[in-house]
Amino acid sequence: MDQLLWRVLPLLTLLISFSLFFYLQSPIIKLPGDECSLLPYSHYWISSKRILTSQGFISGSVEINEGKIVSIVEGYGKKDNSVHQVIDYGDAVVMPGLIDVHVHLDEPGRTDWEGFVTGTQAAAAGGVTTVVDMPLNNHPTTMSKETLELKLEAAEDKIYVDVGFWGGLVPENAQNTSILEGLLDAGVLGLKSFMCPSGIDDFPMTTIEHIKEGLSVLAKYRRPLLVHSEIQQDSESSSELEGNGDPHSYKTYLDTRPPSWEEAAIKELVDATKDTRIGGSLEGAHVHIVHLSDSSASLDLIKEAKRRGDSISIETCPHYLTFSSEEIPDKDTRYKCSPPIRDASNREKLWEALLDGHIDLLSSDHSPTVPKLKLLKEGDFLKAWGGISSLQFDLPVTWSYGKKHGLTLEKLSLLWSQKPAKLAGLESKGAIAVGNHADIVVWQPEVEFDLNDDYPVFIKHPSLSAYMGSRLAGKVLDTFVRGNLVFKDGKHAPAACGVPILAK
Ligand SMILES: NC(=O)N[C@H]1NC(=O)NC1=O
Ligand SMILES: [Zn+2]
Ligand SMILES: [Zn+2]
Structure with a gap:
């Protein structure tokens, strides 16, 4: 018996080696593609x-x-x-994938807040086929060729949708054109700056003088400058600035950031955009006001600048169109963002401006943090991180509230795909047209669902999102990015094959 075994064993080994060899050579082995x-x-x-x-x-x-x-x-x-x-x-509706031009993916450096994997999986699950990443909240800030390279390295094999990048305009590079040109040559789609403290130490604010420097460089590249448009008003009484009321009440926070902050910033910006008109010294430059909240004086200033022919555009975000300050519960810091969510009459005027075409496009300003910094237990509106978590819900939230205001699917797509593609210079995206990338969302506007703990949410910290617990209309079925079916029935493709988008 033993002898037989010793004779068979080498044969058996040979047989196993052969089959293993042929198995490894066979086309059953999956290529990464x-x-x-x-x-x-x-x-x-x-x-x-x-x-x-x-x-x-x-x-x-x-x-x-x-x-x-x-x-x-x-x-x-x-x-x-x-x-x-x-x-x-x-x-089911087959529509161009959404393009979210205002997303903080926070990697490298703050992957505990969000990240390329979680952020882009959330995007894919929500029918968002391209995001443009903000230059701050990641560490280091994206403000030079070298720091953009760090972003690109960190993104490798981690992005489930296409990702473009805005570069930061900060005093350091505004005063050093060669850093700025290096960053633009490396492929950022445009720049972003803050006219008030950003909440991030290594992303300092810019004055209108820095902004003009930036615009003169951007004019040559014909790429936009996105501006967080709030200037702190010293004329406000110091008690208002510090918020001397109850920090658990949203009203206390709201009073610290009145519409006059937005108005002051936009006044300075529209003075500068005069020169972006045809024949002006900044022709070729473009100013894009991010996350407009004030639908009164600030909006009027921009409308006037547009009438004059300035190169200027505006976005607002679903949270300003959905929530109102009166309804925000005490201690519920999930709603804290800047500029703040204002009252219901302000919200209705934003809807009007959006539907009339005065507001050009929508974005999420998805800006999460770690639960600890959102102070959910303490409920202190003055100390909590300001930022809304919403990336996966762009489509159902806009649709659920929009249809009550008369939003059509065509207009929805204009605001979320076509206009954002134009802002970011993405010529092959934003529309279902021959020759374009096959970036597509398939969804059911009529189907409602509850955003509860059983719902597959892919953003890193679902507990931070003010949309959790709501009932929404508009279920995403499938998402295609460049022809790849990247999300289907709650599941992602195994590999992350999104492409980093760099301007040429
Ligand atoms: N740093 C950062 O993400 N800030 C964002 N959060 C917010 O609520 N508004 C912003 O500009
Ligand atoms: Zn901002
Ligand atoms: Zn932002």
């Missing part, structure tokens, strides 16, 4: 009765090959499943 998509093919058709193309809604099919949209055909049900790979979505 296969992991990028939940689909086993790269040439296919998407069919639906509601496809929002650059020419409006059609009932029909979109042909996708190697990441691009190669044809669009009207007529639902015309594609024969036996001849083509067809994904039939019935009457």
